[in-house]
Amino acid sequence: METKARIADVARVAGVSTATVSRALSLPDRVGAETRDKVLRAVAQTGYRVNSAARDLRSRRARAITVLVPNLANTFFSRIIASVQEVADAAGLTVQISDSMVEGPRLHTFGRDGRSDGILLLDGTLDAQTVAGWGVPVVMVCEWLDAPGMPGVGTDNVAGIGLAVGHLAALGHRDIAFLGGPAGNVLSDARGQGYVDAMARSGLTIRPQDRLDGDFTMESGARAAHVWAATPESATGVVCASDESALGFISECDRLGLRCPDDVSVVGFDDIEFSDRFIPPLTTVHQPRAAFGRQAAELLVAALQNGVPLPTQRTIIASHLVVRGSTARR
């Protein structure tokens, strides 16, 4: 039960060969019931655990998948990861979570280092060539790369923002601003496009001052609040590219003496846990994060375990608007 029992120790105690121990543990069906019991007893007695380095090396697979997240502090990701864990657990796979914002060389070792058999990538800012170089199946979640043919799961961001703009327009808002995400980010671009499309569709005009810069963070939302408040004839409704920036915006407005939704209506995007508990509760575009994680993980697991080919395009899961207290009739 002590330091480190190896498979040979178990074999000796059970009175069988190491191959039989190995089989009893990973392919219980291919071993006699009696033998299996003997082995399991020996395992318990010796406290044996397989050494995965040895197993991975020999079997050329790690029985693990890696989830690459750009920013663990972003609460948006945690719910996704939770459902990935569920699916992976059910399939007998270990989940490793890693930061995709690592410096140069290490970024290239994912997959190739033999530590995981597949990757769930939640970061759309990586170089497509780097990703291709990983040499293991990759499924994108939420974000995506420019590279064509990559499997992914996410929502229709253009349509999502359309919901938000439509809601504000229906409430009588004519001047609707957009608090964007970081430049170059695929989500920012799509959501920005959704704003343009939806404004046109509603017959509304976008004025220069209606474009507010942001980067998804609360701080950027707070900064945008200052810009917005200092603008003459500023918009009466603001659609934000993320919940966090929306919360930052409302919070800073409050400090400036401007109330939401009395002085300004604000819509977020994501529906993170805090949004429902904010004061006022945030009207936002809900993203089915659990479904993202589950579907992406299922795709990857099927590819890994049953050789099911990965799709060559994104799977789109619809978002919907959750109307709460941060928006009001103009």
Added chain:
Amino acid sequence: METKARIADVARVAGVSTATVSRALSLPDRVGAETRDKVLRAVAQTGYRVNSAARDLRSRRARAITVLVPNLANTFFSRIIASVQEVADAAGLTVQISDSMVEGPRLHTFGRDGRSDGILLLDGTLDAQTVAGWGVPVVMVCEWLDAPGMPGVGTDNVAGIGLAVGHLAALGHRDIAFLGGPAGNVLSDARGQGYVDAMARSGLTIRPQDRLDGDFTMESGARAAHVWAATPESATGVVCASDESALGFISECDRLGLRCPDDVSVVGFDDIEFSDRFIPPLTTVHQPRAAFGRQAAELLVAALQNGVPLPTQRTIIASHLVVRGSTARR
């Protein structure tokens, strides 16, 4: 540059032995400059990456540490993990993040499976014997186990709550309630004790209705708000065992038409990012999360790489009160 170059391929291209390639990569000093260049060129040309399964097996170490977190959705943990990453990166170690809430058997394989050399444990609810069975160095962060002699990094929770109670008392509050954490949790217990101690120290009495049940979550805070609001002569100030529960409490009060801090003063514990942006901004006990992560990681890395023995007790890092807008004079 293709599928999978092995060390032998690099050796052939460079015209040296595999042993030399290995040395050139991990012990550059013990190899001639010219040879090293040849090898590095061959590595670049072949696109070689070491197979860590093979390396880990042979060298009997994984060059990785595991961070075990009970709940990734809790934003409290992310800042801690970020600084762990920094320290580990600097030491050339990989960080693996895993969920400590996994079911039975898998819980026993951490450390013993050869996938990591040490563990940072952020969950105080695990069985001490299970942890001991991991067979690798473990450092607790924030929470701790009953087992004596375990190294850990955290704050003085009793003192922290004392700060909160003292603040409310100084503001003239006489009836101060405590919204607790989950029963049996070490943090809950310590913070509950801090409440009892501080109330006594301030000469204040704890009435039965001043004890509000919670479990650190926003929802539990919201439930407590109902209980509190329905109580006659309810407390004028509430100290909460976590920021999330404090936010839930304030939010639900607001829905009940009760304003913070006008109708009730609320103090949180943790100082998560959202607290500063809540309306009102939350007065709370700040926990130095980055320092927790950094110190714990440094302890572990020193033990792993330089054989520095781990301390046999917790390292305490002081918390401090951040006064914001959720508390007011009675």
Added chain:
DNA sequence: CTGAAAGCGCTAACAA
């Protein structure tokens, strides 16, 4: 400073 050779602990063929 470099090469040859021997495994790390395990699983996958291949036999029996």
Added chain:
DNA sequence: TTGTTAGCGCTTTCAG
């Protein structure tokens, strides 16, 4: 159903 036999790809003595 079980055992025997080879390695998986790498690092590490041990020589030279």
